[in-house]
Amino acid sequence: MQIIIVGCGKVGRTLAEQLQEEDSDITLIDVSANVINSLQDDIDAMGIVGNGASINTLMEAGVDKADILIAVTGSDEMNLLCCLIAQKTGHCQTIARVRNPIYGNEIGFIKKRLGVNMIINPELAAAQEISRLLRFPSAIKIDTFSRGRVELLKFKVLPEFGLDGMTISHITETLKCDVLFCAVESRDQVSIPGGNHMIHNGDNISILASPVNAATFFKKIGLKTHQVKNAIIVGGGTISYYLTKALLDMNISVKIIEQNTARCETLSDLLPNATIINGDGTNRNLLMEEGLPQTEAFVSLTNLDEENVFLALFAKTISNAKLVAKVNRLAFDDVIDNLDIGSVIYPKYITSDTILQYVRAMQNSIGSNVETLYHILDNKAEALEFAIRDNSPVVGIPLSELNLRQNLLVGYLNHNGVVKIPRGHDTIQVGDTVIIVTTHKGLRDITDILEK
CATH class of the missing domain: 3.30.70.1450 (Regulator of K+ conductance, C-terminal domain)
Incomplete structure (x- = not known):
């Protein structure tokens, strides 16, 4: 599969690393020669220094023969423009990262009229994951x-x-x-x-x-199963906005601590039912005054990973709150995971997993689509959901009689909306969805669960 990635920041790099394992031919486009050179030291990919919205740059990258173009630059408008030009120049599928809440209500129009096949919003996806954790605070993920x-x-x-x-x-x-x-x-x-x-x-x-x-x-x-009643969020960025909207809908009271006065005024207008506090969220006295020792959830969403980690560590010493910290840099994720600070959210992983499941779905061969995909166990395993579209060698045969691969688990069957843990006598049928957990990377079709 021929894939072009425009924008080689954290998301672009993570995508390139994961797609490299998918036996894909990858072409990277970025305006920075240093970024391209750095990536090519680690990844077997073609690199082009240039503007991804330029027809000449895209033609040099082979857009006329590409299967997918993924635009993940720092600009929503640039990403949409790249996809639009790719649609007009070639016949590839297009994926754009679009983060600005202004476009949130226009996704349908963008996909239909501009021909963008998939829109991914990392901040919204991260907020949704955090809201699930606050609904069920006993879980780490x-x-x-x-x-x-x-x-x-x-x-x-x-x-x-x-x-x-x-x-x-x-x-x-x-x-x-x-x-x-x-x-x-x-x-x-x-x-x-x-x-x-x-x-x-x-x-x-x-x-x-x-x-x-x-x-x-x-x-x-003996673990708590009830959602939290209140939350303190440090940092008033886009994730905080999406998260607060979701929590207010869940009847969870929210305080946001944000240092920028203008941003506080904007948040007050957008979120009238939340308490917006203009102050330094790393100030110990302010956190104590706002009730950190009594709060049931503490979420650190500043732009600095170090601040988020240290704030979570501090909150752990003085409260029993559910702790969530956002981390953008992926290089030290193993160190951070060992700090035991509750739940750590990596927006880049969320984005790359969502895009990767779309790529896998395009590669299916016999009639089953990858509907959902998550990397688990510190990226050493995958949990996938397949939709069974057509007849295949796994359909109608008891699971106990299938020659399944080692280190692979058939986790759940969804048959006509009824979900259950399958037993040996159960069978996979056309129309079902089936959840697979495995250490084998790169499963694209349900038949990949069988020993070759």
Whole structure:
């Protein structure tokens, strides 16, 4: 597959790294020669220094033969223009990153009239992920499948749960909860576990379950399952705006602390039901005055990763709040994950996963589409949802009789809107969606779950 990426910042780099593993031919376009040269040191891709909205630059990149053009520069207008010119010059699919809330109500028009196939808004996607976490604060991370009917929830095993030393099969038999343990991250290994896998305190566990069954499971092990009632957000950027709108709709009271006076005035106009505080969100006294010790959720969304991490660490020492921190730079994600500061949001990963599932869907071969895709287990595994469009070698055969690949789990079946954890006698049918968790990267079609 021929893919052109315009804009090689954090999102562009992350995309290029992941698409390189998809056996795609990648061409990178950026106005900075230094950026292109740096990327080409790490990625096997063709690099062009130039303006991605220039017809000559796009022709040099091979837009007339490309399958997809992805525009992820820092400018919404530039991204849309790149896609428009690509549509007029070639016959490729186009994806644009569009972040400004002004365009939020015009997405339908943009896609229909400008011919942009997909619009991705990293800030809105990040806000949606945070709002899910505040609805279910016990989870470190929540990913959704089947339009919310199934969730992939990650949580840390604490001593008070009484799970230390128990096998997964013993836990499910004892608690009688319809949840599927699909991933375990311990200090020394990352795995997709079997029933005999032993759980230990400190492990990070990912489970697949319906929202109701997940809530029942968490109640039985003693974790809070109710959404928070109030939240303090530090930083008044675009993510904060989207997040506050969502939280207010959930009847969660919100305080935003923002240093820029003009931005405070704008937020006050846009969010009249939120409390907007003009001040320095890193000021300890201000945080104490605004009730940080009593708040149920604390979200740090400044433009500095260091500030967000340190604010979360500080909040952890003086409150029992659900903590969420935004991190943009990906180079130190393993260090940050070890700090145990609650939930860390990486908007760049959210964006790249969304685009990657679109690319995988275009590459399907036998009649099943990748509907949803998430990278999990510190990017060492994937959770995918396939929609079964046509007959294939996996249809109509009991799962116990399929020659499935190692380190692969068939997690959930959605048949006519009814979701369940499949057993050995269950079969995949045309019209179903099926969730797969695996350490094998690059699955594009449901038949890829079979041993070759």
